[in-house]
Amino acid sequence: MTAVHQFVPALLPRDATGDHTRALRDALRSAGWDSDIYVEAAHDELQDEATYFEEYPARARPGDILLYQLGTSSPVAEFLLGRDEPLVLDYHNVTPASFYEGWEEHTVAKVALAREQVASLAPKAVLGIADSAFNARELDALGCPATAVVPILVDLHAEAGRDERERARLAADHGDATVLLFVGRISPNKAHQHLVEALFVYRRLYDPLARLHLVGPTVTPAYAEAVFAFADELGLADAIRHGEGLTDAELAAWYEDADVFVCLSEHEGFCIPLLEAMRAGTPIVALDAGAVGETLADAGILLPTARPALVAAAVARVRSDEALAASLVEAGRRRLADFAATTTRQRFVDVLAAIVDAERVVA
């Protein structure tokens, strides 16, 4: 039986890469292939679904194809470099080390290692699958012999409950004030300082009571401290709310509560929160950086720079032009359909089937 086994550094629940890996395993099994998940570490909840990667050699079978979920540095990469089986990379991008310089030196070293591992693996792979054309271009540049763009598997069409109590609490907190929302880990490449600057200018020019809601874990504490101290200095401490560790239902409430989703990230390999905003029907204003433009397509206002006056004017336009906001939301719903899980699952199977067939011919 054909086997496509996945390798992933960490298998975590409620995590984009973890969910993607498990969904892809199910899709591969549905297609009639053997598929197991090998990991460096797995969360307690998922121990039964994962096998330690160094146990693979004892289970290896002729004809196996190995698929590596690549988004961080890991000993798994070194392990796969030493294997002879055909290797497929599923590349989710690695943030360039330069974003962390001065903020967190150990992260600089970690992502630099991850980038070295991508560079070593790309020429060895028989195929690089990328979430976006932006990511595919990186693999191409590193000498990957073939690439294909297949979005990450996220089931955004499943009915997401909304925490009504959380929604009411948020509404009572900000009243009629405009609410700008961004969802993403607090990390230098996400450029939260530009969001704070935009809020400052927006309050000065359009709505003195406007709020900025930030959702996401603090992964670079020094950067988060600087962002919040900056906001404090500008007199915005009371205008910013930070949500962390939210449930799916609470997160849905934060999305639906917001007037505009604003993304000013300077580096994104795909940007799932854009799709979440589309699902919630929240109009989007975003900086055209990394893969944001291609993920968003025409479902939002795409800005050439993150200059605060431009961001503020774009948000004000979306707020004041109901027809524009409605058209963006409608375009978002159409765009979301392009990422339907059923379509993406089939695309993964088709792309991998071509590799399986090619390897059979070689054998």
Add this chain to the structure above:
Amino acid sequence: MTPDAPAPADGGNVDTATDVADRIRYLDEVMAEIDAEVRKRRASGDLPAGLERELDELFLEFSPVGLQGRARLRETLSLVDGSAYVDIAVPTASNKAVGSYIKRAVRKGLGWYMNFIVAQIVKFAWSVSRMFHVVVDHIEDLEATVEAHRSPDLPAAVVPAAHTGATWWAPAAAEALASVTDRVVVGDCGDGSLVEVLGAAGVDAYGVDPSDLALEPALDRGVDVRAESVLDHLDVVSGEALGGIVLTGSVQWLRPNEREHLLDLVSSRIMVDGVLVLHSTSPEAWAGAASPVVRDLAPGRPLHPETWTHLLGTRGFSVTATVRGGDDRRLAHVGSGATDAATVNAAIDAINELLLGPTEYLVVATRVR
């Protein structure tokens, strides 16, 4: 296989080409109106020139990235010092009386062992800390030496004025950028005349200039300009976000390290196939015509166009045109019937070449990789 976009989902989500074109046109119009709104706010004074730069600078004050030289070194050193001491007095408080008793007993029982280990760790940590102090002291000595050789700033009164009004090279710049559809930034744009010329030619241009005073006429006319230096501006622009860049003014006398930094920024901010237009005074004209104070105190000198061609080539640009122009004061040849005409004309050629040739030039380059 080649990269392709996600396939549309089945059923009713396939827009016609007309729908897509209409929608792109609509969003472009909205974006143009948003740009116009920003310009209007700037012109009205609601958005003071320089506010955005001040916000960026304020954030840097809270950022370790923004701490420069001595301050950053000393802050890092204080972190090393602070973590070099290891406290062996383990807390023994507990919610339960027996817990506290056990903890105290363990601490007491292991004290001799921990003391021995920790003494060595602390000794090592202090050695490392001391080494860093020596290094930092040495670096500060070096900085002081470098500072002693720094040239003074140019007096504002002698800095050549920013461009105003029409220039001989504006039509050539507009022609070079005519095919660029993405945004184009004009550095040291002065009163915004060139930005307007480019705009009239259909180029999506905006300007930057560090001088609020120079920008006032542009702001009065509603031209899209920002009060910041081209270096500061390119620093915050996203990678490959610009279709074109026009450099003039200060690019002629940047310090060598600033010029290198500018070239790095230009080559990373401009997209592949983007166009760079660089205008400069010729070195010969600079030597002959610039103010003596500027010549003596300027941190850098104008380069020859051949040098720019070389520097740009190392950064993935291909120079497509070099145009000379400006104030041409070349002497005419004497008639062939004049005494020693050949000798005199050779001398005139030499003088023209060295002193009286076109005073300025324009280099047009395309980023090819």
